[in-house]
Structure formats: structure tokens, C-alpha cells
Amino acid sequence: xxxxxxRTRTLVQSTCSAVxxxxxxxxxxxxxxxxxxxxxxxxxxxxxxxxADSPVVRAATHAQxxxxxxxxxxxxxAPVAVPNRIRGRAWISGWLTCAPGLATEPGCMMLRLxxxxxxxxDLWGAGGxxxxxxxxxxxxxxxAHETELLQHLHSAHSDQVQELVSLLxxxxxxxxxxxxxxxxxxxxxxxxxxxxxxxxxxxxxxDFPAPVRDVTGLRRAMHTLFEAASx
Numbered sequence: 001x002x003x004x005x006x007r008t009r010t011l012v013q014s015t016c017s018a019v020x021x022x023x024x025x026x027x028x029x030x031x032x033x034x035x036x037x038x039x040x041x042x043x044x045x046x047x048x049x050x051x052a053d054s055p056v057v058r059a060a061t062h063a064q065x066x067x068x069x070x071x072x073x074x075x076x077x078a079p080v081a082v083p084n085r086i087r088g089r090a091w092i093s094g095w096l097t098c099a100p101g102l103a104t105e106p107g108c109m110m111l112r113l114x115x116x117x118x119x120x121x122d123l124w125g126a127g128g129x130x131x132x133x134x135x136x137x138x139x140x141x142x143x144a145h146e147t148e149l150l151q152h153l154h155s156a157h158s159d160q161v162q163e164l165v166s167l168l169x170x171x172x173x174x175x176x177x178x179x180x181x182x183x184x185x186x187x188x189x190x191x192x193x194x195x196x197x198x199x200x201x202x203x204x205x206x207d208f209p210a211p212v213r214d215v216t217g218l219r220r221a222m223h224t225l226f227e228a229a230s231x
Contacts, residue, residue: 002188004127005137008120011074011090012038012046013139015147020048021071022096025055044135046072046092046113047102057109060098070096072113076122079147080154082183082195088122123186123193140188141213153184163229164194164206192225
């Protein structure tokens with residue numbers, strides 16, 4: 001199971017939507033609070049790129065040497081249509097300053113969020129994260145490809161995903177008898193999570209024999225999984 005720090009870092013480095021909540025700019029539109037890019041720094045800080053005229057940039061500029069508290073809120077939505085599509089949320093709270101020398105795009109400003117603490121509430125459960133844990137954690141190696149991979153599984157391998165129900169024992173027999181539809185919900189280095197829809201939806205995890213490190217390893221792991229389900 002990935003740690004809360006790994007899951008939080010994965011969400012930050014994913015394509016999930018994010019907003020930066022800053023005191024005094026609560027009335028701003030959601031798009032004005034959404035960074036156009038985000039990345040971790042070498043010391044565990046989070047760098048956020050915003051248009052220079054963004055209200056959060058103005059707030060950080062006006063704060064100058066004062067500590068400006070801020071919270072980065074990330075919402076993870078499944079890339080394939082399923083009931084209860086929000087897969088999780090993460091929050092990173094800290095202190096915001098401008099980092100003008102790091103902006104690489106004209107008309108933009110880089111902001112630096114010094115991390116105080118974080119927390120995540122997702123398909124694995126809820127957990128808190130210390131700044132040191134977040135700095136030392138690594139994102140899941142499949143994070144850059146998960147959306148594309150899940151959509152490919154859903155569109156091109158839906159029959160094989162459906163066959164995974166045979167690995168669930170009696171629960172799988174009941175699901176098959178009820179005509180429940182299997183939809184790939186989440187993918188990480190440890191395995192595949194599938195949501196069975198129809199009636200009361202439920203999730204099932206299908207763990208790989210060993211954690212994968214890249215897409216090549218994932219292909220082998222998925223082949224093994226599908227082969228086991230077809231027997």
C-alpha cells in the first residue's frame with residue numbers, strides 16, 4: 001500500500017485539478033485560483049505557476065515579508081465515467097511567497113509554497129502527512145500515464161476487465177449473476193482497482209505479483225492478471 005505521503009505527492013504531480021486557497025481572495029473565480037503548472041522543488045516545497053495578474057499573485061506580492069498562509073487543494077476525478085467519480089482529495093497547507101526568478105513564461109509568476117503539513121483522503125483511506133515525509137516521498141511511477149492507460153483499458157480491453165470478476169470468488173459470482181459492469185477506476189504500481197457498477201457499486205483491488213516500475217512492467221503484470229482471470 002502506498003503511504004499517505006506518496007499518494008499526496010502523486011496527486012500533486014498528476015493532472016488533477018487544483019486550486020490555491022489564500023485568505024482575502026475567497027471571492028475569486030476557481031479558474032483564477034488554479035495554477036497553470038505545479039511541481040515539487042528539491043527541498044520539498046511546491047512551485048506553482050500563475051498569470052502575473054492573478055489575485056493570488058497580488059496577495060503574495062502585497063504580503064512581502066509577512067507569512068501568507070495558503071492551502072493547495074487537489075481534487076482527483078476518475079478519467080472514466082463511473083458512479084461517485086471523485087476518487088480523492090489532498091490538501092497541502094503552508095506559506096506562500098513569490099519566486100520571480102523562476103518564472104519561465106512571459107506574463108507569469110512562480111509562487112513558492114513552503115509546506116507545513118498535508119493530508120489526503122482517497123480510495124486507500126485518509127491520512128496526514130508531515131512536510132519531511134512529503135519531501136522524501138516519490139510519486140507513483142505510473143502517474144503520468146494513468147489517465148491514458150485507464151481510458152485505453154476501458155475502450156479496448158473492457159471484456160478482459162469484465163473477466164476479472166472471476167477472481168473474486170463468491171462475491172464475483174454474485175456480481176456476474178447480477179450483470180454488474182466492471183469499469184477500471186485506478187491504476188498504480190501495486191495493482192488495478194475496478195468499480196463494479198449496477199445496483200450498489202463496489203470496488204475491488206487486483207494486486208500485481210510485484211510492484212511495477214514502468215509501463216513495460218505494467219504490460220507484463222496486466223497480461224498475467226488477465227491470463228489468471230481467463231482460466
